[in-house]
Amino acid sequence: MKLPAGTKNGLFRLIRLAVIIELAWLVLINAVLQIPYTQTVINGIRPEKFHVSWESAWSPYPxxxxxxxxxxxxNSRSQIWQVDVDSASGSIGLLPLIFKHARIRNVNADNVTFRMRPxxxxxxxxxxxxxxxxxxxxREVTPAVTTPRKKKSPWQVAxxxxRINGxxxxxxxQLQGSSVAEIEGGLNYRTRGGxxxxxxxxxxxxLGKHYLNGDYELLSQGQVTGKMGFTPFNPRENKGLxxxxxxxxxxxxxxxxxSLQFIELFMLRLRDVAVDGSGLVSGRLLLDQGRVLDGTDLVVNARDLQVNVxxxxxxxxxxxxxxxxxxxGGLLNLGFRFRDLELLHRDDPRPVIAGDTMMIKVSSDGRLVPKPELPDENLVVGVEIGKLGVPDLAVFQGYLPPEFPLSITGxxxxxxxxxxxxxxxxxxxIRLVSGNARATLVDQDLQADLTADIVLADGQPGQLAFDLSGSRFVLGNVKVLGQKAEFDDQGWSTRLNLTxxxxxxxxxxxxxxxxxxxxxxSRPIAAVFRNQEGWRPEFIAKALMVEGIEGTAELEILGRRVAIPDSWVTSDNIEAGARVxxxxxxxxxxxxxxxxxVDAVLKLNNGKKNIDLLGARKKYDAYESSH
Incomplete structure (x- = not known):
């Protein structure tokens, strides 16, 4: 099909015009890009905001x-930045710029260096x-801009x-790092807040070496493959977590x-829990808008592992x-398996427990950031300890108030x-078994076999409140040593049940x-009286061998105040009580x-002690603490 002569001539004119424009562009624009004055002009527009430079540049077409x-x-309002590239290229739509639309495509950058500080x-x-x-x-470091933002229409940037390579x-x-990377993607942004x-x-x-605060090596090497992104968000209003x-x-x-601190992201619902250590992290991680997805399977082989609660x-x-x-079962399971572990309490260098086997498992619904309106009904923390050693029972003294009358010595x-x-x-x-527990109680040195079966019947861990009803403590083979009396009889035992x-x-x-x-x-009860300085009533010796002691006791602790409001034990021939x-x-x-x-009362007052026989029961019943 032949084109009409007029149409053919019109096409030739358009082609000729396009060639002329292209030649003019190549000559004029590329000449402008090579002239140093061009950079001077550009950098004079907003020198307080930006500065650009290049060694060479050219444009093949508009x-x-x-x-x-x-x-x-x-400078932005709150940060100072710098970016350097060995080479870069990109295309931008020119006409949309009139309407504050920057449409950029086919961007390639090689060997990028980026710096930013506040x-x-x-x-x-x-x-x-x-x-x-x-x-x-x-750039000099200048104060951040805190004045209200001027009202201007935003730019739409797409x-x-x-493609970033090299x-x-x-x-x-404070973070420095390097990597060899190939990255592909895109972004959309509306200026002035998103x-x-x-x-x-x-x-x-x-990944190459990464350092924090100068010379702290955060990671030595690694590989990351996959994809990532952010759904639309407002950068000003959404920061951090x-x-x-x-x-x-x-x-x-x-x-x-x-550093294993990243693990804390998966246990944000737990208060005052911190994780650290070092090791090899391997596996797959899938996240979707704050939720861990099925298919996540990540393992950390830890050279050292620390969990602070x-x-x-x-x-x-x-x-x-x-x-x-x-x-x-669709839950997110985070498990810690410890080897060669020590559990320390506060600043005490002595381990509470030490050994090979301890597991902590945190199960949740997979949502990372806690929201009060969406409680996690699947949140469970499990702890399994398999017969670990307690090297020194005296470490448990740190769990008792300073004024507690019992002192655990070893x-x-x-x-x-x-x-x-x-x-x-x-x-x-929690079960603890000892064959040589030692303690001091009211100036008496004690040694015994101890079995403590602590029952966690219920509680509100979120409020750090626990019900220990049903717990049991058994003492056997008790030795009581004092200045005036002692006994060592493997037949003596006592049982304390917390109702x-x-x-x-x-x-x-x-x-x-x-x-x-x-x-x-009754020997330990009588020994408390027998081991006091000064005069002691003779009937105490007769009270040493009364059998079948039973009774009740009440304990109150509030901060540093420890009280036994009432305790009472009886048998066929003996009654005893304590209020301290x-x-x-x-x-x-x-x-x-x-x-x-026959009865007696031992009165205690700020370390001073004395025994009364007259009106002993009345004095006991009438006692009211002044503290």
């Missing part, structure tokens, strides 16, 4: 630019970390088909790290597993436990307990003993 040796730096804020002290921020070339370096605040949307459809990253609600992640990782630090080696899928033991903790209920047990016991670990600690007591005979208070302001109390028809 909207497409290639640059080599490019660098840019600038501008100073008057309400923040940077003295400890200032030395670890990067230096931004040509960048598609981004060796990259970055220094962001929203921002990011889609990195391909990640293939070989709030970003998790917009994060999309599907990556395979194999990273050797010197309120007042305790668990350290050792071991492994951490993170899994969600069919094998977990011995060793074996401890095992199984606990299940939910926000509003709890169950399990009701409530423990609240909030500050101040609170304990309310009621107990039933059974003892084989120990507090910072002082201590006082009474101990009553009756054998057949």
């Amino acid at each position: 909207g497409r630019v290639f640059v080599h040796g490019a660098s840019a730096n600038g 501008r100073t804020k008057p309400d923040k002290d940077y003295s400890r970390i200032e030395a670890f921020f990067p230096v931004i070339e040509g 960048v598609n088909n981004i 060796e990259h370096r970055y220094w962001i605040y 929203p921002l949307e990011l889609d990195l459809s391909r990640l293939d990253v070989d 709030a970003l998790l609600d917009y994060l999309l992640l599907d990556v395979e990782v194999h990273i050797d790290v010197n 309120p007042a305790h630090r668990i350290s050792g080696s071991g492994a951490v597993g993170l899994e969600k899928g069919a094998n977990t 011995g060793d033991a074996v401890l095992d436990a199984s606990l299940q903790l939910r926000p509003e209920n709890a169950n399990g047990y 009701s016991a409530r423990l609240a670990l909030a500050d101040p600690m609170r304990v309310n307990a009621y107990a039933e007591l059974n003892a084989s005979d 208070v120990f507090a910072d302001s002082g201590s006082d109390g009474v101990v009553y003993l009756k054998y057949k028809k």
Whole structure:
């Protein structure tokens, strides 16, 4: 088909015009790009905001630019930044710029270096970390802009088909690192607050060494492959953990790290829990807007592993597993398996327990950021301890108030436990067995076999409140040593059953307990009287061998105040009771003993003691503490 002569001539004219425009573009624009004055003009537009430079640049057609040796730096309201690239190219639609639409595509960048640091804020002290921020070339550190933002129409920025390749370096605040990476993706952003949307459809990253605060090596090497992105969000309103609600992640990782703090992201519902250590992290992690997805299977082979819970630090080696899928019933399971572990209490260097086997398992619905309106009904913390050694029972003295009348002085033991903790209920047990527990009680040195079966009947772990009703303590082979009397009889034993016991670990600690007591005979009770200085009634000696002691006791602890409001034991021929208070302001109390028809009361007042025979029962009944 032949075109009409007029049409053919018109096409030739259009082609000729296009060629002329292209030639003019090549000559004029590329000449402009090579003239140093061009950079001077550009940098004079808003020098306080940005500065750009390049070694060479050219444009093959309108909207497409290639640059080599490019660098840019600038100030935002709160940050200072710098980016350098060996080479970069991209295309931009020119006409949409009239309407404040920047449509950029086919962006390629090789060997990128990026730096960013904060501008100073008057309400923040940077003295400890200032030395670890990067230096931004040509930029002085100036205070952040805190004045209200001017009302301006925003720009709409869309960048598609981004490809970043090569060796990259970055220094962001106190973090420095390098990597060899191939990254593909795109983003959409509206200036002046967002929203921002990011889609990195391909990640293939070989991580080099990363450092924090100068020379602390955060990780030595690793590989990350997969994809990530953010659903649209407002950067000003969503920072820190709030970003998790917009994060999309599907990556395979194999990273050797010197910090395991990232594990805390998966246990944000637990208060005052911290994780650290080092090891090899391997596996797959899938996140979708704040929720861990099925298919996640991450393992940490830890060279050293630390978990800090309120007042305790668990350290050792071991492994951490993170899994969600069919094998977990759709729940997110985070498990810690310790080897060669020590459990320390506060600043005491002596381990509470030490040995090989301890497991902590946290199960949840997989949502990372807690929301009060969406409680996690699947949240469970399980603890399994398999017969670990207690090297020195004296370490348990640190759990008792300073004024507690019993002082644990030594011995060793074996401890095992199984606990299940939910926000509003709890169950399990702790069992401790010792063949040589030693303690001091009212100036008496004690040594005995001890079996403690602590029952976790219920509780509210979220409020640090526990029900220990049903717990039992058994003493056998008891030795009581004192200045005036002692006995050593493997036949003596006693059993203490807590019929009701409530423990609240909030500050101040609170304990309310009621107990039933059974003892084989009365010798320890009589020994308390026998071992006092000065005069002692003769009937005490006769009270030594009364058998079948039974009774009850009440214990109250509030912070540093310890009280036994009432305790009473009886047998066929003996009655005994004690009411005592120990507090910072002082201590006082009474101990009553009756054998057949003869009785006595031991009065305690700030360390002073004396025995009365006259009106002993009345004095005991009338006692009221002044503390």
